[in-house]
Amino acid sequence: MLDVKDADTDDQLRALQHCVESNYKEFLFACGGTVPISSEHQEYPGPMSKGTASCPESASSKSSSPTSGAHPLVTLRWDPKDVSTPASQSKLILPIEETTAGNLKHLLAEMKPATFGRGGEDVYDESYRKASKLEPQNFSTNFCPYSTGIIGAISQLLLPNPKFADQRIIKAELYKLNVYTGPSGHFRSHVDTPRSRSQFGSLVVCLPVKHEGGALEVRHDDEVMKFDWGSTSEQPELQWAAFYSDCEHEVFPVQSGHRITLTYNLYATFNSIQRSFNPLNNAQTPLDRDIEALVRDPTFLPDGGYVGFHTTHTYPHNDSEGCLEDTLKGLDMVIWRGFQRLGCGVCLRPVLQPTPYIDVELPFMLGRTFELKTMDGEVESIDEWDAIVRYDWGLEHLSVEDITWLNKPTLQTKKAAFAYTVYGNQASSCLAYTVCAIIVSVPKINEGKRANLETTFDVDVVVEEEDWEKRSPWD
Template sequence: MSSRPALTPVLVDFKNALAEQKHFYACGGRISIATPTTVDGEAEARSSTSLRTTQSKPVTIRWDLSNPPHGGLAECKRVTLPITQQRDRDALDSLRDDCKPATFGLNGKDVLDETYRKALKMDTELFCTTFDPYSLGIVDTVTQMLLPSFEDPQTHRAVDARLYKLNIYSGPSGMFKAHVDTPRSAAQFGSLVVCLPAEHHGGQLKVRHKGEETTFDWSTPSDESKLPHIEWAAFYSDCEHEVMEVSSGHRLTLTYNLYAVPGTRHLTGRSSVLDPTRLPLHSAIERLISDDPLCGKGLVFEALSYQISDQSTLTLNAGGTLGFWCSHAYAYNDTREAPLPETLKGIDASVWESFRALGIEVKIAPIIRMEDDVRNSIAYFHEWEKARERKREPRKRCRLPSKFIVGNKFGYGNEGSAGAMYSHCAILASLPSKTSKDSATTA
């Protein structure tokens, strides 16, 4: 067996640079509500400052019943948040009464189990709202943070936020245990949750990825002098998240599915172009290439999540390939769509663009995951195969059973869907050997 080579200093630097980027999975913010007092008393003060704060008007929700009682005409109802009048308080109770129990997806089916999820829902065909995440700059922020576009027109991307559900988690005991969102299509890369200004306590949203956790606490502050706010959080769809128990009040949220689509200007009229040469990973990758870490020996280094494994393997190919196991899972639906690299997320997108900016050929490949005993059998077969080739014996093909290909590894999600599922992939960068680079320089 070949000895395991040690990582070179530049590979160690690259490994550390990857580890520093592991927090790229969620973002959030808050938007204050423009009430009559803030409009009269604070607008003038804000106008004199260089930093203007985005404000939203009070949010109105209108809805009707799909099946009105006694076959009559559907009654249109409305509630305005934050609540300032008794009629809106009554309307919020009416909205809660008109919602239905929320289900969740389990193995492609909708399941109602209030020990796992206790919440109410209303589908988009039954309500409309004055809230607009585009005009308030939320979608632009999500685009910059979670789906940045680059100068290459092939990966110039935009976010299409589509309203999916209205949910109410009421106290006591409203909650949703840890789950991963069910992808609605291969183009979906994330979710946006907007918490409207309805008084409640508890119900924190916890988002987790690769051992990291971010908590969004949208409870109503005890200091009544604080202005009401709209809170929001966006995160990648393969991130596990959980709604903690609501102790009192009503946690009212709007959920948007986030899709990657071509071109930023098509949606918002603004261009959010990032220069990949200014990404933190770019300089680390540039040093990696200039130092020729493969030393012309054709080494293949495995990058596990956002790390480079110390267990490097030797191959006989000319040149070398650096393999980066993507940090995120991606939705796919067989061969109907090819969303990658357009839907690459966070650090995965940074790695892809940094290599491309340096002229390195990159491609995406699926990952096959095997049990240890199968992996050992394949490794033994590989050594045995090489021995047979040396004796010039005829080769026998080895077929891997399809059950070892990664499929939908997530059990629980929002409402079930058979349209797409999650899988894993790797980014492969073809690094030239020092010999080929030297010959290209002298040519």
């Protein structure tokens, strides 16, 4: 842990730091499950989805569990390249029926090699990824992730924030149909690039087609979750996994058969009409209780001050628009929510270590998001470097030294902030990196209690952006 001010008397702070450390790996970064499939053709409360998966009125993204009963047989239809192809040859019923069994080869023939992103370009390299794809505008399916209750489960397991329980919904955007074919279909370890700042994760649904191998492994830090969807169940079923967008994941080689999946991008969106209950009692977790004890302790920051927490997940914190608070994940969301519900001001800020020199340690610098700009100039000392970066990037009134930190930064969450050139025997181009931090403004003690601190947990405390830039929100 980082050193804290008045550490001898801050027993509550030490308790919270210990709780943060012990709970660090207890939060989910992925989840999954199965949906049984019936052997009958029947109507199902979900339209044939093409492109964005729509949410029917009867299916809420806040459902607490999948709908009762089994999913009907899954139907896939696609647009053939040859317009003269009969419609009967452009349809596949899963689990595969005799009437459409021959159409699997027609589907495979319509697909294109799957690429992956590298350096802003789409790259095709079978040594890294061997799979095929079909774009969402070229096929449709009767599968609906809302009606099955999958989106409801994801909402409660990966985005359990009561502040937005009444308005926030998850938008599942159909992204690709992928096929990994044995004996060598695979996708080496990688991290997806979010499509927008509101994207928080991905959903992969494995369709009921016989195959062996092709397990999906999802990793965050040293933790691993593995989803093995090979043909082991006697009863046909849909299998799925959802995970945060900053998680490393890998598809191991398919040994035989065809591993067919639907992939969805998951976005946090708002709908003022959508209403639902939130069954999670967020004030009863040990971490929430420790946060409350710390804030209500009159000996902790009696004159007010700041608490900092380096996030455990990666966010687009250097973008000009910043990241959305409702896309915070796991422990990060618990910390944000825990302080906010007590009336403390909270914000997200990038934290930069501004020295380009290896053997010199400088404190991290708290800053703003960068505007796109070019600076011409030279610096010959660390003091000059520090002054320039603070002037163009640092906050005016608040420095890292003013903050009581709960944890150390996780370097896996770093993002490139800006580029610079170092001159010695030869010029070298370098990148400066930042990590994301939650900064909490704790009100001062006034007449035995925190000023501005509400007694209700439902208060929304709004701290304007310029307040963080120029002065303390509680001055």
